Amino acid sequence: MVEALRSEARLFRDLPAEHEATLIPSLQQLQKEYGYLPPDELQRVAAELGIPHSRVHGVASFYSQFTDTPRGKHTVQVCLGTACHVGGGKGIRDALTQVLGIRPGETTPDGAITLEEVHCLGCCSLAPVIVVDGVAYGRNDRKKALHTLLECCDQESPGS
Amino acid sequence: MIRNHQDLERLREQGHKSLWPDRGKIVVGTASCGLAAGSRAVARKLDQAAREYELDQEVSGTGCLGFCSQEPLVEVRRADGLRVVYPQVDEARAEELAAGLAQGDLSPELAMCRWREASHPTTRYELAAEEIPLQQQIGFYRRQQRVVLRNCGLIDPGSVAEYVSCGGYSGLLATLSTDPENIVETVSRAGLRGRGGAGFPTGRKWGFTRQEPGTRKCVICNADEGDPGAYMDRSILEGDPHAVIEGMAIGAYAIGADEGYIYVRAEYPLAVQRIQEALDQAEELGLLGEGILGSDFSFRLQVKTGAGAFVCGEETALIASIEGRRGMPRPRPPFPAQSGLWGRPTNVNNVETWANVPPILSRGAEWFAETGTSGSSGTKVFSLVGKIKNSGLVEVPMGITIRELVYEVGGGTPDGGRCKAVQTGGPSGGCIPESLFDTPIDFDSLREVGAMMGSGGLVVLGESACMVDMARYFLKFTQGESCGQCPGCRLGTKRMLEILIRITEGRGQEEDLLLLEELATGVREASLCGLGRTAPNPVLTTLRYFKHEYETHVRDRRCPAGVCRALVVYHIDPERCLGCGACRAACPQGAISGEPKKPHTIDPQRCVRCGSCIEACLVEAVKPG
Numbered sequence: 001m002v003e004a005l006r007s008e009a010r011l012f013r014d015l016p017a018e019h020e021a022t023l024i025p026s027l028q029q030l031q032k033e034y035g036y037l038p039p040d041e042l043q044r045v046a047a048e049l050g051i052p053h054s055r056v057h058g059v060a061s062f063y064s065q066f067t068d069t070p071r072g073k074h075t076v077q078v079c080l081g082t083a084c085h086v087g088g089g090k091g092i093r094d095a096l097t098q099v100l101g102i103r104p105g106e107t108t109p110d111g112a113i114t115l116e117e118v119h120c121l122g123c124c125s126l127a128p129v130i131v132v133d134g135v136a137y138g139r140n141d142r143k144k145a146l147h148t149l150l151e152c153c154d155q156e157s158p159g160s
Numbered sequence: 161m162i163r164n165h166q167d168l169e170r171l172r173e174q175g176h177k178s179l180w181p182d183r184g185k186i187v188v189g190t191a192s193c194g195l196a197a198g199s200r201a202v203a204r205k206l207d208q209a210a211r212e213y214e215l216d217q218e219v220s221g222t223g224c225l226g227f228c229s230q231e232p233l234v235e236v237r238r239a240d241g242l243r244v245v246y247p248q249v250d251e252a253r254a255e256e257l258a259a260g261l262a263q264g265d266l267s268p269e270l271a272m273c274r275w276r277e278a279s280h281p282t283t284r285y286e287l288a289a290e291e292i293p294l295q296q297q298i299g300f301y302r303r304q305q306r307v308v309l310r311n312c313g314l315i316d317p318g319s320v321a322e323y324v325s326c327g328g329y330s331g332l333l334a335t336l337s338t339d340p341e342n343i344v345e346t347v348s349r350a351g352l353r354g355r356g357g358a359g360f361p362t363g364r365k366w367g368f369t370r371q372e373p374g375t376r377k378c379v380i381c382n383a384d385e386g387d388p389g390a391y392m393d394r395s396i397l398e399g400d401p402h403a404v405i406e407g408m409a410i411g412a413y414a415i416g417a418d419e420g421y422i423y424v425r426a427e428y429p430l431a432v433q434r435i436q437e438a439l440d441q442a443e444e445l446g447l448l449g450e451g452i453l454g455s456d457f458s459f460r461l462q463v464k465t466g467a468g469a470f471v472c473g474e475e476t477a478l479i480a481s482i483e484g485r486r487g488m489p490r491p492r493p494p495f496p497a498q499s500g501l502w503g504r505p506t507n508v509n510n511v512e513t514w515a516n517v518p519p520i521l522s523r524g525a526e527w528f529a530e531t532g533t534s535g536s537s538g539t540k541v542f543s544l545v546g547k548i549k550n551s552g553l554v555e556v557p558m559g560i561t562i563r564e565l566v567y568e569v570g571g572g573t574p575d576g577g578r579c580k581a582v583q584t585g586g587p588s589g590g591c592i593p594e595s596l597f598d599t600p601i602d603f604d605s606l607r608e609v610g611a612m613m614g615s616g617g618l619v620v621l622g623e624s625a626c627m628v629d630m631a632r633y634f635l636k637f638t639q640g641e642s643c644g645q646c647p648g649c650r651l652g653t654k655r656m657l658e659i660l661i662r663i664t665e666g667r668g669q670e671e672d673l674l675l676l677e678e679l680a681t682g683v684r685e686a687s688l689c690g691l692g693r694t695a696p697n698p699v700l701t702t703l704r705y706f707k708h709e710y711e712t713h714v715r716d717r718r719c720p721a722g723v724c725r726a727l728v729v730y731h732i733d734p735e736r737c738l739g740c741g742a743c744r745a746a747c748p749q750g751a752i753s754g755e756p757k758k759p760h761t762i763d764p765q766r767c768v769r770c771g772s773c774i775e776a777c778l779v780e781a782v783k784p785g
Contacts, residue, residue: 015503016483023484024467055485062486062643063467065426081388082583082619083545085633091771098748119470119637121427122391123196124545124619125228125552134429136196138231141775 020049027060035071072107072114076149079129081120087127088141093117095142096149112153161446163454168324168333171445175325179315180239183216186261189233189313190221191398192430193391197231198250205251206234209258217261223399225313227300228552230272235313236261243275244292268292273301300550303569305531307539308392308515309555312399317434320441323402329447331521335410336455343414344370347517350525351537356382356473356510357588357614358690359536359603362517365507368497369415372505377417379408380501382478382510383424383431386470387586388637390617392541393511395553397424397431400515401438405461407514409448410521412459415507420459423478425466436463470587470641474689475508477643488643489689510615512541532558536602540616546583547573547622556601563597566620573622581621581705585614587634587641588694590701591627610701612694626723627706628713632660634698638691648686652679653695660699664724668714677703722784725769729785732773734759736781746776 026045030037037060046053060066078084078093093104096115100108104117123129126138130145132152140148162168188194188203207219217236225233230247234257237243244266246257253270260267268291275295295301306312315322323329335343348363369377381404385393397404408420424432439461442448450458464482471477472487479501481487500506516538520528529537536558542565545551549571556565562582566572573579581591590611592599599605606613621630639653656679659672680696680703687693703710712718719727732743732752737759744752744760751767754760762773762782773782 016485018502020484021482024481025465028465028467058486059484063469065466065468082586082617082633083389085388086546086619086621086625088771088775091775094770095748095772118427119386120388120391121192121196122385122394123193123228124389124391124543124617125193126196126231127545129196136192138193138196142772143775 020051023049023051023056023059024063027056027066031066036067036069039068069107070111072111074112074133074149074153075114075116075131076152077116077118077121077131078104078145079119079121079123079127079131080117081124081127083124083127084120084129089128092128092130092140092142092145095146099146113149162329163446165333168329168453171321171324173325175319175321175323178319179322179325180237180241181218182239183218184236184238186210186215186217186219187222187235187237188219189223189225189231189235191224191312191395192428193224193228193395194231194233195430197228199232201251202232202234202249202254205254206258209255213258213262215258215261220316221318222315223312223317224309224395224553226304226306226309226553226555227272227550229550230552233272233313235275236266241276242289244289245272245275245295246270247272266292273298299571300552300554300569303560303564304555305539305557306555307519307528307531308396308403308512308541309399309553310519311403312395315400317399317401318437320402320438320445320447323400327522328402328518329406329453331518332406332409332413332447333453335413335521336453336457340370340414340416343410343521346525347414347520350520350528351532352513352516352520352528353536353603354509355512355516355540355615357387357585357612359613362509362513365497365509366411366415368495369417369505369507372498374505376419376504377415378501378504378506379412379415379417379420380475380478380482380506380508381408381420381422381514382473382475382508383422383428383435384466384473384478385425385428385511385615386473386641387588387615387617389545389583389586389619390543390615392543392553392616394428394431396511396515396541397428397435401435402442403515403518404435404511405438405442405448407517408461409452409459410517411507411509411514413457415505417507418458418460420461421464421482421501422461423464423466423472423482425472426468432463432465439463469643470637471643471689471691474691477689478508479506486643488645489691491688512616533600533602535604540601540613542601542616542618544570544618544620546619547577547579547624548620549574558602559600561598561600562592565601565618566597570620573620575622577622579620580623580625581627583619583621583630583698584617585612585694585697586617587638588612588690588697589614589617590697591621591630591705592701593705596705610697610704612697624721624723626664626719626721627702627709628660628664628719629721629723631699631702632657632664635660635695638695642691642695646686646688646692648683649688649692649695652683652686653692655679656683656696656699663710663713664719665726666713666717666724668710670714672714673703673707673710728769729764730762730767730769730773730782731785732760732762733781733783736779738779738781740778742776742778743773743782746772748772 107114352362353359477487496506739757
């Protein structure tokens with residue numbers, strides 16, 4: 001009986017086609033290339049995979065890595081993992097929010113800096129941690145965080 | 161290509177030479193934590209200085225030695241097995257170190273410890289090294305037993321030869337000539353339990369997937385380490401990636417799987433890079449792919465990068481994510497063992513669990529089971545962070561008490577102040593008060609006190625932590641990460657968070673505490689997956705052990721720790737204030753006034769309680785109260 005139930009249960013799972021596994025990597029590639037997910041490209045991905053656009057949008061909006069607005073030239077992420085929370089990460093976020101005049105998740109109007117909150121980068125012993133353009137900096141306070149960000153913005157980013 | 165024991169032996173010799181070169185070497189910790197502390201610049205400086213001083217030693221990188229609060233860590237290694245570790249090496253110190261080495265001087269005054277008894281105590285090097293304490297003599301390492309982290313901080317993670325020279329892939333070689341059933345039985349006998357949080361017996365889990373009919377089966381490594389405050393999986397992937405690959409290959413052979421996936425979270429770019437490099441090497445050498453090590457066993461392994469969703473740490477959500485869908489958990493049964501990735505029987509274990517497998521196979525189940533307690537064998541890696549002196553990754557035998565971990569290994573709080581609680585298990589775990597610090601750390605004891613092992617995050621909280629704020633912090637996290645499909649979790653966590661915000665903002669009512677408990681029970685019982693079922697734990701444990709803090713917030717509208725901004729008024733102690741003006745300059749609101757060299761005051765109307773003044777004050781005169 002249990003066996004019969006089990007095979008029934010298996011039948012009831014709606015399984016996607018294997019090639020749909022490329023959806024998330026495609027979106028990651030787009031996000032990397034454009035800094036956001038352009039709507040036309042999403043349409044194209046949907047057509048290529050032969051799945052409804054709604055499914056593509058569903059996936060794109062589920063994961064926090066994907067954004068539908070362009071990112072700034074530089075991205076600063078403030079870690080608010082447990083150790084950083086206890087160690088004062090919130091103060092750094094507030095200072096950056098105030099100085100940049102934007103909320104986490106937003107980009108400055110001139111397109112220079114995007115501010116983000118992240119939960120744990122795994123450098124808890126160096127809390128509070130910030131990441132500027134993919135490079136982590138530990139043992140921050142408000143002053144150090146602002147200076148680090150300024151330095152990174154002054155330097156030409158390696159790609160340009 | 162490695163086809164047999166002789167080939168592996170040749171690679172081992174090659175690895176030994178690069179691990180212990182005749183001229184010795186200088187090794188810099190270049191895992192994420194080292195890099196965040198500035199080890200990239202230190203390595204560059206050492207490289208430059210080595211050329212300048214014409215040192216014999218080459219400079220290379222390694223994973224994490226565990227003592228993250230002392231990063232950047234640099235090690236000077238000699239062919240005879242002497243390893244001297246130097247803490248907090250900045251560029252100036254790197255220069256000093258290189259200058260010393262040029263004179264044959266190990267600079268013992270800069271060293272933290274040496275890693276092993278020198279075997280030839282006659283040379284000038286060892287004589288100089290005798291002053292340096294042995295690793296087992298310093299508190300941080302004394303109680304540690306490195307099984308999972310055995311190679312982290314020793315080998316170059318980019319070198320498969322160095323991994324092999326430390327016994328790597330010998331477990332896989334032995335496995336391939338054994339009956340798969342016996343491998344499952346060995347892992348069961350070792351008593352290994354899943355290190356991802358739930359503690360399910362690994363051997364049994366493997367057995368379930370093995371028994372299932374079907375020719376195509378999968379193994380998955382869950383490296384979606386989402387618990388804030390835990391980072392051992394990152395460290396293993398960055399420091400010893402081949403251990404995970406070998407563990408998975410052994411598991412795949414035992415289960416009868418022909419493909420595997422390593423699902424790494426997006427926030428760990430270095431881990432993704434290192435595991436991918438290791439995979440490529442393993443494939444090139446025939447340690448993965450078709451006909452592994454000359455056998456007829458084939459196993460393909462791929463890395464998948466997550467896209468930022470905590471809930472993907474739940475196994476069915478993780479599978480959905482690999483399949484290219486929204487990472488939403490589904491009801492079990494069918495369990496992944498019956499119907500997992502694309503309906504195939506699938507076995508999911510986390511990074512630390514897989515990394516435990518090779519030593520079990522190469523050293524035996526009995527050896528493994530000797531360590532730890534009867535119900536929880538082996539060691540567990542914890543990330544000991546927060547208000548703690550020696551913070552970092554520590555690997556200790558299961559059954560050690562919280563007190564031993566916090567005070568003996570961790571050295572207590574940095575300022576010697578009282579430690580109020582530890583938070584274990586991240587958003588699924590709870591806060592354990594100081595009065596219960598004699599609880600042994602194993603899967604079952606932690607569950608009894610209402611917390612859980614989780615993946616091993618252990619955040620130490622001092623007097624400056626507010627327990628209501630901690631509960632609010634975790635609820636905000638789980639509420640934000642809830643996938644939203646079941647109402648218990650979606651709505652329940654939202655309502656609970658609203659109540660906690662109300663309390664921390666001074667608008668709490670007495671009946672809120674009862675309502676919180678009631679909601680917590682509801683969320684626990686009505687949620688589908690582990691995220692929702694355990695989300696109330698931080699609230700329930702703080703209510704249970706720190707009810708007085710909630711009551712002070714509700715009745716007296718006061719936050720004793722001075723954390724909840726709405727309930728705090730900052731003031732400057734006129735006895736302590738030097739009138740230096742540092743706080744006045746730091747205040748973004750212009751709320752602080754005062755004459756130079758006279759005590760300053762804060763205008764409570766303008767103050768936004770951002771804490772800038774506390775950070776700026778040199779004499780700790782600004783206090784929340």
